[in-house]
Structure formats: C-alpha cells, structure tokens
Amino acid sequence: MNEKALRTLEFDKIKEQLHQYTASSLGKTRVDEVSPSTSLDEIIEMQNETDEAAKVLRLKGHAPLAGIHNIRPHIKRAEIGGILSPMEFVQIASTIHASRKFTLFIEEMIENEIELPILELKTNQMAVLTPLEHRIKHVVDENGEILDSASETLRQIRSSLRANENRVREKLERTIRSNNAQKMLSDAIITIRNERYVIPVKQEYRGHYGGIIHDQSSSGQTLFIEPEAIVTLNNQLRELRLKEQDEIERILFELTQEINESGTELQTIVSIMADIDFMFTKAKFGKSIKGTKPLMNDKGYIKLNKARHPLLPMEEAVANDIELGKDFSSIVITGPNTGGKTVTLKTVGLSTLMAQSGLQIPSLDGSEVAVFQSIYADIGDEQSIEQSLSTFSSHMVNIVGILEKVDHESLVLFDELGAGTDPQEGAALAISILDEVHLRGARVIATTHYPELKAYGYNREGVVNASVEFNVETLSPTYKLLIGVPGRSNAFEISKRLGLKDKVIERAKAHIGTDSKEVENMIASLEQSKRDAEKERLEANELLKQAEKFQKDMQKQMMEYYDKRDSMYEKAERKASDVVEKAKAEAEGIIRDLRKMRLEKNVDIKEHELIDAKKRMESAAPTLEKSRTKTKAKTSNQQLKPGDEVKVLTFDQKGHLVEKVSNSEWQVQMGIMKMKVKEKDLEFIQSQQKVETKPLATVKGKDYHVGLELDLRGERFESALSKVEKYLDDATLAGYPRVSIIHGKGTGALRQGVQEYLKNHRSVKKIRFGEAGEGGSGVTVVEFK
The missing domain is CATH 1.20.5 (Single alpha-helices involved in coiled-coils or other helix-helix interfaces)
Known part of the structure; x- marks a missing residue:
C-alpha cells in the first residue's frame, strides 16, 4: 500500500486511537504492525474476527483480557540456559492464568448456544498449563518474593534464620538496655551494616564492647560496632543466608527448566492471546465510532451509507451517502472552500484503508467497500520550500508519480486538481489528467473550483458531477454531498446578503455570459429538485x-x-x-x-x-365444537390462484387470494385487511368466476366495510348522536374490537354528549381519551364487549 497515501489520509491517527483499547503490550505491538491488506479472502477473515469480538462485547459487555504479558523474551532466555527472575515467573503464570480464564469465558458462551467459531478455534489451540501455573505460584508470590513453600530445604533454612535472628536481637536488646548504654551509645537502636547486626557506639567508648567496627557516621563521632558477643551468631546468620541463596537459585533453575520444556505451548499461548487482544481492540474501537462491518468486494464498487469521517467528533461529523464504481467510476466534486469537499475525499479514502485493515467503518449497515491494490491521494498544500517548488509544482510532481503507477485496481483521490496556475490552463490540465486516470479504469474522486469541470460529467460516460451544499441564508456550508448535482457559484447571493448594492451586483451579472447563466440556473433547479x-x-x-x-x-x-x-x-x-x-x-x-x-x-x-x-x-343437548383455531386443513388437489375464494383456517375467516408471495405463502384479503398466510392454513372454496359480487352496502357481518374512525367535527349534537348510533352498529357487525370517534376539543359539549351516550350503549365495554399519538382529548377510543 502507498505509504504517502497512508500519511496523507492520516491512517496513523487511527492507529493512535486503537492504542487506547489494547489490553497488553502484545496488542500494542499488533496495532503498530497493522496495515491494509490487498487480499480479499484475508480481509474478509479479518472483518469476521472483528465482528465476532464485537458480538461478544455486545452480549457480555466485556472480555477478560487482564494479566497478559509479552513473555517471549523469558521463553527465549529459558531456551538458551539462563535462569529467569522471580518477576519473570510471575508474568508467565499471569499469562497462563489469563489464557485459561478467557478460554473458560468463551466455553461458557458456546455452551449457551452462542456461535463463536473463530474464538472457539483459537482457544482450542491453546494448551492447558494449569499445573505449571500452580507450580510457579507455589514458588513465587505475586510480588516476586520466593515463598517458604518452594522447597522443604528452604523452609528449614528460613526457620533457622529466623531463630538465629531472634537470638541476635535478644542479645543486642539486652545490651542497649543496660545501665551504661545510655551514656555509651549514640542511640538505643539495633541496625544493620554489611548484612550484620550492629549498634551505634560513641567514639570515646569504642573499646568497651570489643568486636568489629563496620561503619562510622559522617562526623566520626559514632561508630557502628558488631559486639564481640554476637560475632559468632552473625557468622551463623551469614552462612544460613548463603545457603538460602543457593537453594533459591536451585529452585529457580529447576523452574526455568520446566518453562523451557513448555516453551512451544507458551509461544502458542502468547501468539493467540496477542491475536485475541487485537481482535477486541478493533471491536472496542468500532464500538467507539459506532462502526459497522462492511461488505467487501473486488469489483471496485464502493457504497457508503451515511458515512462519517472517523477522526471527526460524532456530534460534528455530517453523514453522507457515497457511491462509486457501478454506474460511474469517477466523481467530480465542486463547491466553495470549507464546504466539506476534502472531508469527503478523506472519508472515502480512510474508510477504505480501515476496511482493508479489518476495522469497522463509521457508516450504517449495508455499506460496501472495494479492495484496492493501491490507493493514491493528492490532498492538501504540497508546497516545498526546501526543494524550491511552488504549490502547483509540488502537486504535479505527486500527480506524475501517481500516473506512472495507477491502474484499474487503484483508488485515486485528487484535491483541487489543477489549482495554483492559470485557471484556463489549470482546467484543461485537470480534464486531461482525469481522462487519463479514467481511461485506465481506476476509481477517481476529484475536487475542483474550475467551472469548466462542471460540464465534464455530462460529456463523459462513467463520470458524474457532485457538489457540497451551501446555505445562502446562513452563509455557511451544510457539508451535505449532492451526487449528480454540480456546484454553483454563490458569489452574487453571498455579496447581496452581506450588503453589496444591487446595482453593483447587476453590473457584475452583465459580465457573465449567457451560457454561464443557463448553467447556473440549471444547477439551481437540480439542487431544488434534489431537495x-x-x-x-x-x-x-x-x-x-x-x-x-x-x-x-x-x-x-x-x-x-x-x-x-x-x-x-x-x-x-x-x-x-x-x-x-x-x-x-x-x-x-x-x-x-x-x-x-x-x-x-x-x-x-x-x-x-x-x-x-x-x-x-x-x-336437545348441543354438541360441543372443537376450537376453530385448531381446524386442520382439508387435503385438496385444487391448484390455488389469485382471485380464488378461500377460508383462512387459523382465523376461521373467508377471504380472497391477492398474490403468491413465496413458495409456501399467499397474500390474502380478508375484509379490509391484507395478510400473509401459509398455504397449508388455506382451504379452497371456489374460483374467481364463481364468486358472486354484491353491492358493498348490502353485505354485512365481518366483511362489511366500515372505517375504524368516525369524524364528528362540525356536526350538530342531534345529528352527531344519530351518526354515532349507526356507526356503533356497523362497527359491531364488522367485528372490530375497538374504534375511534373524533369529536375535537372545542367547548367540550359535543365530547361530553358523545361520551354520555357511549357509557350507556349496550355494546360498549370501555371508553378512554386518545393517547398523544392518537389525538389526545379530541378523540374517544371505544372498546366493544
């Protein structure tokens, strides 16, 4: 992938955001290594990994990934014969524990019938090293201290050490509490010098205690003396400490050998846990940008639904629908500065890079992204003072490099193509460059100010104009992309809004050619039609x-x-x-x-x-009928067709077939309702030719046509009650469970009269005012018995 395009489109900032969601240094390393792939199969696999991790987060809200460490250097040291330090053993045990905990987490989800094929495969590949974990924890605590339980020999040595230390301290305690101690000692404390217990003696009493001088104060007035009475005990302590150290080295050596024996399994655990950390890093990032999994193709087709720039705050970014590569392979975007043209370019480019890196993109479901072998971008001010190149020259150097490599598997993004030189020549050059890239079959999106390019999309097959919308009333862009509508100049409207006199504007319009005016009018009309x-x-x-x-x-x-x-x-x-x-x-x-x-x-x-x-x-005794809802379909060889009269067995209702919606379902008209019904629940009655039609007004019962609402607004009181009486009878015959009577709010007289009548009606079970979405107190909802 083109490194310059990665920098131009700020893919490094996406990686910076990914770093925030890693659980270990392993994940951070994987983020540093991430780059867009050009293999469709590999990209689909990476997208599936991200989607599966996102599924876990959606269902569980988290994944247990704490305690993972990069133990590869420790494994290597064990292989070459080194002895690992206690903290290195702690990190190894922690990583084994983290892998085991995550495996149990995934197994529990799978037992609950949640499909996680990728994570299931990865966890199954990790060896269970629980005995090694327990062995390490038996030797070293979580702070890296060697435990007494590491070996029986070490336990005995440390027991002797503590006993000897107690004897030394007891002797020294008696010494510093003696009657002369206050006069001869600088302070009544026991301290340690050169790993031996000593007491602080004043210079003039150095000979009183005998023994060995180990240190003195900076002033020379205090000497740290090991009294002769405890020299032997201190020697014994020293010997015991050396034995302790030898035993610890022996224990660590044996434990290192065990690590070496499990080196292959540990390397697999580290590698897989790094993959898993990276999977969930991508999923957490996708959740933070409200991303979705894009469909991937190798046909050069891009379709982004309500796509946002991933680096802009969600509340500020304007979502746009962008499509490229099916009906047209080139888009030329025109419009004012700061209108969002460059943001659109970067949205497409960065979304493509993210999708090819296995990341979710900030757009709605159903978005589709193509896999490109190379992406080229010429965006921003390319002026180079060091090389004495102007903006135009720098752009051209970049474009020349692009034209040398571009092909049908490329996505090319041009920002302000041809800018920085004479407008007429710049426009001609822009058209020629676009033609060259378009003819090579690349997908192209270019932005420009030149009016000559507004007609470009109309004269070239596979090219479409687009623009960014500008609100003249507020004198600000809306950042909405309008595909199919070229941008138009808003200079006159803006100048007028800012107070420029009409006569000045009219004189300016006189200098504009008829063709330009017609084009501007056409663009204005297209914009209005689009809205x-x-x-x-x-x-x-x-x-x-x-x-x-x-x-x-x-x-x-x-x-x-x-x-x-x-x-x-x-x-x-x-x-x-x-x-x-x-x-x-x-x-x-x-x-x-x-x-x-x-x-x-x-x-x-x-x-x-x-x-x-x-x-x-x-x-005279009646025979009980079976529930109508349990009636089984009668076997019939009759071929059903639209218009046939049938009986819907699940509802015990007659209806007419409208159309067949699938191999096993029909759309059936039952009274005023159309419903999808399975063919096995239909019983043929008669064909369309045999159905006798009757005037609608003469048909009563469930098929009687009567509305679900009665509107009484504007009616006189007596007339309204008469209509309500007839309507209730018709609705009862039609079999409706509830209807609405619209009487409006007004003075409340009509409402009160209607409700008093309804309360005493034989068929009415309950009445209530309409809810907020039903019309409020202007509507009475009637439920029948």
Whole structure:
C-alpha cells in the first residue's frame, strides 16, 4: 500500500486511537504492525474476527483480557540456559492464568448456544498449563518474593534464620538496655551494616564492647560496632543466608527448566492471546465510532451509507451517502472552500484503508467497500520550500508519480486538481489528467473550483458531477454531498446578503455570459429538485412505517378478537350443555314420577310415549365444537390462484387470494385487511368466476366495510348522536374490537354528549381519551364487549 497515501489520509491517527483499547503490550505491538491488506479472502477473515469480538462485547459487555504479558523474551532466555527472575515467573503464570480464564469465558458462551467459531478455534489451540501455573505460584508470590513453600530445604533454612535472628536481637536488646548504654551509645537502636547486626557506639567508648567496627557516621563521632558477643551468631546468620541463596537459585533453575520444556505451548499461548487482544481492540474501537462491518468486494464498487469521517467528533461529523464504481467510476466534486469537499475525499479514502485493515467503518449497515491494490491521494498544500517548488509544482510532481503507477485496481483521490496556475490552463490540465486516470479504469474522486469541470460529467460516460451544499441564508456550508448535482457559484447571493448594492451586483451579472447563466440556473433547479425529492422520500418512508405499524396492530387485534370469540363460543356451549343436562335430569325425575303414578294409580300413560319424550330431551343437548383455531386443513388437489375464494383456517375467516408471495405463502384479503398466510392454513372454496359480487352496502357481518374512525367535527349534537348510533352498529357487525370517534376539543359539549351516550350503549365495554399519538382529548377510543 502507498505509504504517502497512508500519511496523507492520516491512517496513523487511527492507529493512535486503537492504542487506547489494547489490553497488553502484545496488542500494542499488533496495532503498530497493522496495515491494509490487498487480499480479499484475508480481509474478509479479518472483518469476521472483528465482528465476532464485537458480538461478544455486545452480549457480555466485556472480555477478560487482564494479566497478559509479552513473555517471549523469558521463553527465549529459558531456551538458551539462563535462569529467569522471580518477576519473570510471575508474568508467565499471569499469562497462563489469563489464557485459561478467557478460554473458560468463551466455553461458557458456546455452551449457551452462542456461535463463536473463530474464538472457539483459537482457544482450542491453546494448551492447558494449569499445573505449571500452580507450580510457579507455589514458588513465587505475586510480588516476586520466593515463598517458604518452594522447597522443604528452604523452609528449614528460613526457620533457622529466623531463630538465629531472634537470638541476635535478644542479645543486642539486652545490651542497649543496660545501665551504661545510655551514656555509651549514640542511640538505643539495633541496625544493620554489611548484612550484620550492629549498634551505634560513641567514639570515646569504642573499646568497651570489643568486636568489629563496620561503619562510622559522617562526623566520626559514632561508630557502628558488631559486639564481640554476637560475632559468632552473625557468622551463623551469614552462612544460613548463603545457603538460602543457593537453594533459591536451585529452585529457580529447576523452574526455568520446566518453562523451557513448555516453551512451544507458551509461544502458542502468547501468539493467540496477542491475536485475541487485537481482535477486541478493533471491536472496542468500532464500538467507539459506532462502526459497522462492511461488505467487501473486488469489483471496485464502493457504497457508503451515511458515512462519517472517523477522526471527526460524532456530534460534528455530517453523514453522507457515497457511491462509486457501478454506474460511474469517477466523481467530480465542486463547491466553495470549507464546504466539506476534502472531508469527503478523506472519508472515502480512510474508510477504505480501515476496511482493508479489518476495522469497522463509521457508516450504517449495508455499506460496501472495494479492495484496492493501491490507493493514491493528492490532498492538501504540497508546497516545498526546501526543494524550491511552488504549490502547483509540488502537486504535479505527486500527480506524475501517481500516473506512472495507477491502474484499474487503484483508488485515486485528487484535491483541487489543477489549482495554483492559470485557471484556463489549470482546467484543461485537470480534464486531461482525469481522462487519463479514467481511461485506465481506476476509481477517481476529484475536487475542483474550475467551472469548466462542471460540464465534464455530462460529456463523459462513467463520470458524474457532485457538489457540497451551501446555505445562502446562513452563509455557511451544510457539508451535505449532492451526487449528480454540480456546484454553483454563490458569489452574487453571498455579496447581496452581506450588503453589496444591487446595482453593483447587476453590473457584475452583465459580465457573465449567457451560457454561464443557463448553467447556473440549471444547477439551481437540480439542487431544488434534489431537495424536494429527498423530502418526499423521507415523507414516504415515514408513511410506510406508519402503515406497517398500523397493519401489525390490526393483525394483533384480530388475533386477540378471534381468540376471545372462540373462547366465548366454547364457554357458551358448555353453559348451554350444563343447562340441558340439568333439564334432562329434571325430566328423568318427572318420568320416574309418572311411571310410579301409572303403577300406583293406573294412570293411562303408554311406555313408548315416555321413551319418546326422553329421546326428544336427549336430542336437545348441543354438541360441543372443537376450537376453530385448531381446524386442520382439508387435503385438496385444487391448484390455488389469485382471485380464488378461500377460508383462512387459523382465523376461521373467508377471504380472497391477492398474490403468491413465496413458495409456501399467499397474500390474502380478508375484509379490509391484507395478510400473509401459509398455504397449508388455506382451504379452497371456489374460483374467481364463481364468486358472486354484491353491492358493498348490502353485505354485512365481518366483511362489511366500515372505517375504524368516525369524524364528528362540525356536526350538530342531534345529528352527531344519530351518526354515532349507526356507526356503533356497523362497527359491531364488522367485528372490530375497538374504534375511534373524533369529536375535537372545542367547548367540550359535543365530547361530553358523545361520551354520555357511549357509557350507556349496550355494546360498549370501555371508553378512554386518545393517547398523544392518537389525538389526545379530541378523540374517544371505544372498546366493544
């Protein structure tokens, strides 16, 4: 990748930001080494790694990566026969522990059925060195101190050391507490010189204690003497310390040998944990810029959705849609200074470099980035005082170098192409350079001030004009990129807003040619059309969202209604059955009484008449139907087609087929609702030709067409109540669970009258005012029983 382009596009600043999210020196090293790849497969793999780490952060919020160290130098020293220091062992144990902790973290997520194929593979490649970790922790504590438990010999030596030290201290304590001590000692303390216990004796009493002088004060008035009485004990301490040191060296040597034996496994752990640290560094950076994973291609196609410059603060950066490489391969951006042209160039260039480095980019989902073998950028003031080159000359030196290497796998970014020289010659040169790069098949984005280049996009196939929007009212750029619309001069409008007299502006306009005026008018018209189209698109999207929400709400309400209806049917049938059973029991009793009367009193009642009466009672009992929602589809070989009348078994409703939306789904019109229904839940009734059409007004029941709202605004009170009465009957017949009555706010008389009527209506279950999104107190929402 072109190093100059990396510097020009400030890729080094991206790396600086990445450094903030590393968990170890290993991650920092990987960040320093990162550079854009030119292999599509490698880039896709790197993007997948970043995306998987981002998935972990999204689900868990963190990843346990603390305690990783670069232990490669320690492993190398162990290999060549050196003895590692205690702190080096601490770092090795910490790294083993960090790898084990991270592995358990990933295994737990996989057990919860979270797919992490890359991290699963990496953690499986790391050896489990828990015994070595425990061995190190048995020898060295977290501060690098050798523990007594390192060996039994060391424990015994240190036990003897402590016992001897106690004896020495006891003797010296008795010495400094004696009656003469206050007179002969400079201070009643025990101190150490040359690893031996001594006491501070005044110069004139040096011979009183005997022993060995180890040091004196700066004034010479105090001598640090090892009394003769403890010389032997100090010698024993010295011997024990030497034994302790020899034992520690032996322990560290053996432990170093164990490290050497596990050197290969430790190198693998370090390498993989470095990869993992870098994966999560990229993911954390992507989260900080609200980045997304781009789709990658090798077709030279770039499509950035609401892309922001990654180095600008998110609240300041203006998002733009940028597309290049499909319908056109060159974009020429015109517009005023500080309007955002250069930011657009850097946004495209830097996003491409980031994507090819496996980083997420600051744009919305669905963005796509091409893999380029080389990226060239001529951006900024290239003036070189050292080489005595002007701005124009420096730019040309850079452009000449670009033209020598550019090909169809290149992305070229030109800022103010042809600037710094005579406008006419500069424009001609810019057109020629653009033609050359375009003919070689490279993807090009160029910015310019020259009006001659506004017509360039209209005269060249595969080239499109673009501009950055400028608000004349506020005299400031909006930084919005308008692809397909060339920039126009705003000098006259700006001058007028700043107070330049009209007659001066009119004289200036007279110097402008007719062609230029027509071009400016055309550009103004295009800009207005673009804004209008964008506004209409946003409005259409909003209406579509509202319609989809309304459809989902209606589907939900219908489901609730049918479930409730089926439940009520079953409840009513069970209740009727209970009544009939009770009646049958009473009838049985009456028949028994009649038989008894016939036998006792000879009443003339024939037996077959009694049996016939009993049968009539039994036939009166209703047969309970199964829930309509559980009806199974009847097998039929009928081929369904649009227009056929069908029965939707899940809703127990009739409807008409509108169109087939997939191999197994149809769109069905049921009354005023259109729904997607699986073909297995449809039962054929009759074809379109056999369907009898009736006037809409004569059809009642669930298919009766009545709106979900009744608007009473402007109605007189009596007329309004009449309409409400009829509307409630129609809505009940249509099977609606709830409707809205719009009465407005006004004086409140109509609202109060309507609500009083609704409270006493037989079919009304509950009423309430509309919510904020439903019209507030100007609307009453009615729920039916």
